[in-house]
Amino acid sequence: MENKYSKDYTTQELMVAAAAREINDGEVVFVGIGLPVLATLLAQRTHAPNLVMIYEAGVVGAKPARLALSIGDPTLFSGALMALDFHDVFAMFLQRGLCDVSFMSGAQIDKYGNINATVIGDYNKPKVRLPGSGGAYDLGTSKKMLIIARHEKRRFVEKVDFITTVGYLSGRDSRQKAGIKGGGPSAVITNLGILRFEKESKEMYLETYHPGVTVQQVKDNTSWNLKISPRIFETKPPTQEEVMLLRNELDPNGIFLK
Amino acid sequence: MRRDNKIVTTEEAIKKFVLNGDTVFLGGFAHLYPYAFVHEMIRQKKENLTLCKHSPELMADMMIGAGVLRKLIFGWFGNPGVGSSHCFRRAVEKEIPQALEIEEYTHFALTTRLKAASMGLPFLPTRSIIGSDLAKYNPNIKFMDCPFSDEKLCVVPAIHPDVAFINVQRADAFGNSQIWGAIGDIREGAFASKKVIVSAEEIVSTEVIRRDPNRTVIPGFLVDVVVEEPWGSHPSYAMGYYDRDNDFYIDYGSRTRTVEGFEEYLNEWIYGVDNRREYIRKLGAEKLLKLKPKSFMSFAVDYGYYP
Structure with missing residues (x-):
């Protein structure tokens, strides 16, 4: 029963389930706020009971008693395995290479998975001033970076106005050559489909489209000529168990799942 | 070690230790933000300050809107869990109420x-x-x-701020300071700064500190003065004392969308009260009770006694 795909689910629930499937059991996950929290909790409740949650505020092995509303929420600390200095999280966990998975989003994402969370327009005369990197740059040095974003033309741009978090820079081995650690982006999960990066060129391509979405729709919402996988298929919907867990236990008040 | 009692009021600490033009550090990450000191800097109309704070959130947004800051050295600027910081965006995008120099890092x-x-x-x-x-x-x-x-x-x-403001859960009258939960950048900031001003949710006896030295983050000899300021971090939180006031963050976010809205906010919550005690009274008992967490005690450890 629990492996049956659900017929009743929202796009957000599908995105959360898809993100959860990217996490393997035992992995160290650097969690943010919103859908990534739900994806991590869902993975923990299903196939990855031994994952370890790390939060930027300085907590390792969080066991939150409620849904955290911000990354510094006190519920992340009560009952956690370890509390540490802010600098140590970055130096001894991210820089040391101990984080397997991180979640990312941004106002602009380009075809090599570089992310802009700093400014739209010119840095010195910005059209829109965004919050900036914070921890985002360093989260981008985990082994696999998962990007979750709304699929819109103004967000999926050929070249970002500002590189806040490095994806594959200008493609091929340019990330590695620049001396940047970590594996780079591994999947981009949007409301329309799941995208990945070509092995050699590191250019983003469409791997799956969600049920009810057409390939043309994804192309129309991407501002460069998006490559499509020759083996493209439909995204697997969430299972009945996943939907039940999300609705009844993980976000029963609909704080993140609207 | 100096043995004199260092307790002063927030008003006295800001008057004496913040000079116009200073570089100021504010300790904490989401946790233990020194809001009482920030409000007092605004009330005393300090000018031309440079703020060094990686995640300045509403503290710096209020300082920018009130015209206290000339320059900001930072890493991320938003209203956490809510959205944009409007005074910051107005200053950077439109130079309202004045231009703000920024120096940006991760x-x-x-x-x-x-x-x-x-x-x-x-x-x-x-x-x-x-x-x-x-x-x-x-x-x-x-x-x-x-x-x-x-x-x-x-x-x-390296950066050496002129003065660090740190809120902690407990300190003794000599500034020996203990925290638990998120430590943030409090240790680095205190040891980097030329002067260190501490406020504490509770002033405790030195015996309390000495019984649990692993929890001390700043030794008293680094601290210039100490203030007892319960609820000193509201609307952020102090682990074990009170929760983050999320409604307050949401309310700030919606009210400060316009300059007029921000001025109103400033007049109500900062200029409209003389000090933190009045601010707490204005928050009201119902709100305070709502923010108090249920107790979740740690087990005491045995350090042993070695005469």
């Missing part, structure tokens, strides 16, 4: 600057920032070849 790199200063070093290397566009706009970010390998590293210089 959280890691800015904390590394404090770490270098706290260790008495002129700079420290980090793997942060490499490949991003941050270095293009910040001459304090440089790169070097590792002298032992062929790796390229980012280097950032």
Whole structure:
């Protein structure tokens, strides 16, 4: 029963389930706020009971008693395995290479998975001033970076106005050559489909489209000529168990799942 | 060690230790933000300050809107869990109420600057920032070849703020300060700064500190003065004392969308009260009770007694 795909689910629930499937059991996950929290909790409740949650505020092995509303929420600390200095999280966990998975989003994402969370327009005369990197740059040095974003033309741009978090820079081995650690982006999960990066060129391509979405729709919402996988298929919907867990236990008040 | 009692009021601490033009550090990450000190700096109309804070959230947004800040050294600026910081955006996008100079890092790199200063070093290397566009706009970010390998590293210089403001859960009258939960950048910031001003949710006896030295983050001899300021971090939180006031963050976010809305807010919550005690009274008992968590005690450890 629990492996049956659900017929009743929202796009957000599908995105959360898809993100959860990217996490393997035992992995160290650097969690943010919103859908990534739900994806991590869902993975923990299903196939990855031994994952370890790390939060930027300085907590390792969080066991939150409620849904955290911000990354510094006190519920992340009560009952956690370890509390540490802010600098140590970055130096001894991210820089040391101990984080397997991180979640990312941004106002602009380009075809090599570089992310802009700093400014739209010119840095010195910005059209829109965004919050900036914070921890985002360093989260981008985990082994696999998962990007979750709304699929819109103004967000999926050929070249970002500002590189806040490095994806594959200008493609091929340019990330590695620049001396940047970590594996780079591994999947981009949007409301329309799941995208990945070509092995050699590191250019983003469409791997799956969600049920009810057409390939043309994804192309129309991407501002460069998006490559499509020759083996493209439909995204697997969430299972009945996943939907039940999300609705009844993980976000029963609909704080993140609207 | 100096043995004199260092207790003063918040008003006295700000009057004496913040000079116009100073570089100010505010301790904490989401937790223990020193809001009582920030409000008092605004009330005393301090000017031309530079703020060094990786995640300044509403503290700096209020300081920018009130015209207290000339320059901001930071890593991330938003209303956490809510959205944009409107005064910050107005200053950077439209120079309202005045232009704001910004010097931008990642959280890691800015904390590394404090770490270098706290260790008495002129700079420290980090793997942060490499490949991003941050270095293009910040001459304090440089790169070097590792002298032992062929790796390229980012280097950032030490920063020594003039004065650090730190809120802690408990301190004694001499400034020996203890915290638990998120430690944030409190240790680096205190050790990097020229002066250290502490406020505490509770002043306790030195015996309490001495019974649990692992919890001490700042030794009293580094601290200039101490203030007892319950609820000193509201609307952020103090672990075990009160929760983050999320409604307050949401309300700030919606009310400060316009300059007029921000002025109203300022008049109500900062200029409209004389000190933190009045601010707490204005919050009201119902709100305070709502923010109090249920108890979740740790088990005491045995340090042993070795006469």
